[in-house]
Amino acid sequence: MVASLMIEIRRLNATEALEYLGALVEVLLDCVEGGASVGFMAPLPRATAESFFEKVVQGVQQDDRILLAAFMDSKLVGTVQVLLATPPNQPHRADVAKLMVIRSARGQAIGARLVEHAEETSRLQGKTLLVLDTATGGDAERLYMRLAWNRAGVIPQYALFPDGTWCDTTIFWKQLV
Secondary structure, three states: OHHHHOEEEEEEOHHHHHHOHHHHHHHHHHHHHOOOOOOOOOOOOHHHHHHHHHHHHHHHHOOOEEEEEEEEOOEEEEEEEEEOOOOOOOOOEEEEEEEEEOHHHOOOOHHHHHHHHHHHHHHHOOOOEEEEEEEOOOHHHHHHHHOOOEEEEEEEEEEEOOOOOEEEEEEEEEEOO
16 A cells, blocks of 8 residues: 555645645546536536635635545645534534546555544534535445444435436435444
8 A cells, every 4th residue: 555655634724725726626527527526417517616716715714614635745636624514503513515636547456545534623613413415326335344444325316417317315424433
């Protein structure tokens, strides 16, 4: 696993997120082009991807979300977010969202490292419960199972893949200790 030694996971503040905005956009564009169900339809216009990450940066500035980025040989190749803005009766919970790794960097445990860092960062924020949803039957679902996330169930036809076909969604949760 020599490649994993060259992978760095960093929490980006708002200034750094703006600095890496173009790279974050490239990750999103690559994932949608590759068919990932991350909330966007294909073809995804660059302006839409930029607008999305500009809103993410605003959330980071407002402490509503944490933005983690994976770097391989100093190049941003993946990202995940922890959404901290929850209702007043759920201060212990956060949502993990938008786990994305560019296709050329997959298979090197980058996604797993991003999720592990999301868990640890959440713990440091005082969170004891994480939830997420992911496309049923995909690599991400298998990843969460390997990382000991609990499968709550499947919602059929919850979303669409970027090509417009139906996507079932699996809901996961994990208690942090």
